[in-house]
Amino acid sequence: MTLLSHLNWRYATKKYDPAKKVPQPVLDDILEAVSLAPSSNGYQPYDVLVVTNPAIREKLRAAAFNQPQVTDASHLVVFAAWDSITEDNLGKVFDRMAEVRGSSESLAERRKSALAGFAGKTAEQNFQFAAQQAFIGLGFGLAAAAELKVDATPMGGFDAKAFDDILGLKELGLRSVVIMTLGYRDASGDWLVGLKKVRRPKADMFIEVK
Amino acid sequence: MTLLSHLNWRYATKKYDPAKKVPQPVLDDILEAVSLAPSSNGYQPYDVLVVTNPAIREKLRAAAFNQPQVTDASHLVVFAAWDSITEDNLGKVFDRMAEVRGSSESLAERRKSALAGFAGKTAEQNFQFAAQQAFIGLGFGLAAAAELKVDATPMGGFDAKAFDDILGLKELGLRSVVIMTLGYRDASGDWLVGLKKVRRPKADMFIEVK
Secondary structure (H helix, E strand, O other), X not given: OHHHHHHHHOOEOOOEOOOOOOOHHHHHHHHHHHHHOOOHXXXXXXXXXXXXXXXXXXXXXXXXXXOOHHHHOOEEEEEEEEOOOOHHHHHHHHHHHHHHHOOOHHHHHHHHHHHHHHHOOOHHHHHHHHHHHHHHHHHHHHHHHHHOOOEEEEEOOOOHXXXXXXXXXXXXXXXXXXXXXEEOEOHHHOOOOOOOOOOOOHHHHEEEEO | OHHHHHHHHOOEOOOEOOOOOOOHHHHHHHHHHXXXXXXXXXXXXXXXXXXXXXXXXXXXXXXXXXXXXXHHOOEEEEEEEEOOOOHHHHXXXXXXXXXXXXXXXHHHHHHHHHHHHHHOOOHHHHHHHHHHHHHHHHHHHHHHHHHOOOEEEEEOOOOHHHHHHHHOOHHHOEEEEEEEEEEOEOHHHOOOOOOOOOOOOHHHHEEEEO
């Protein structure tokens, strides 16, 4: 199985070579994998920002405990979940379903009942639901990067509120959830690259219910 | 890129052939991919139940809107996040880190500060954090299944509280988050298999910040 060897190859890169850029077609494949990630009912309730602007990335780095990956990696990808789920954003997804598969009465019914369901919950509950879906997209993006031998670092250590302000996410109805840097490792300066991967023992993490 | 073709092949299987079982070595590879999924700080704050017991799966199906995948797929995988993060569960992860990479003062410091950090948050906040990590594991599991041509269905439509009761998760300090069925499609009886994949337009979902 080749995917397993790719997943064993990857690690949370701590030091990137700032001179090496991920070529556009390679980046496109990684984003395509993110787009192919499944989500609850196919809603894909999150947007994905690909940040290359150096000045903005300097500001984001300051809001991410000054972690150098934020500026030194080739690309910074920010997963931002919908801060609420309404006709404005979810409606477009249903429009898309109708466009691709044809409209139907049952689709119209599902749309109505989905929107009613979300309206009956708090914005925070809906945001948490949306954020969870973004993590599936992150998983697919990381797996694709590994296959393409692109180094990637998933990062949760940042001030989400500050990221939202710097990127103007509130105006877009979004809140940042998790980030992923993409690029190529500078193995000589990376303290983590030589260390053994640590994982919980299988017998501890996996439970058989026979 | 082969992963993309696998990801295009997969779909949320609605009807499984109950006679076809996923061989143990293939299942092991899928679970290995889940185990290799990264998580915040390497904590892996969730357990994974692999349910084959037919009587239990009948009960779970009743708690999942009677969706037939729950009983008809070869295996039912339940991702269950830690319901709180304490010395009891996180401590073991730090023990494991020390075992694999050697103990150090800095590791002991990180352990102390991590536990203090989680203690300063509500159990619900910590559970949400843990649940998000489980979705990365789900993503890796789905990607691995696709490569192995094992059909898989990620499912959020179930009564989590009922699942917790049936599986005795509370006693284990766990709460069910998302499930994944694994097996082989019965294409003749699956309404979804022939339908086009729907995804949001790239221009809508991806935002370049140049």
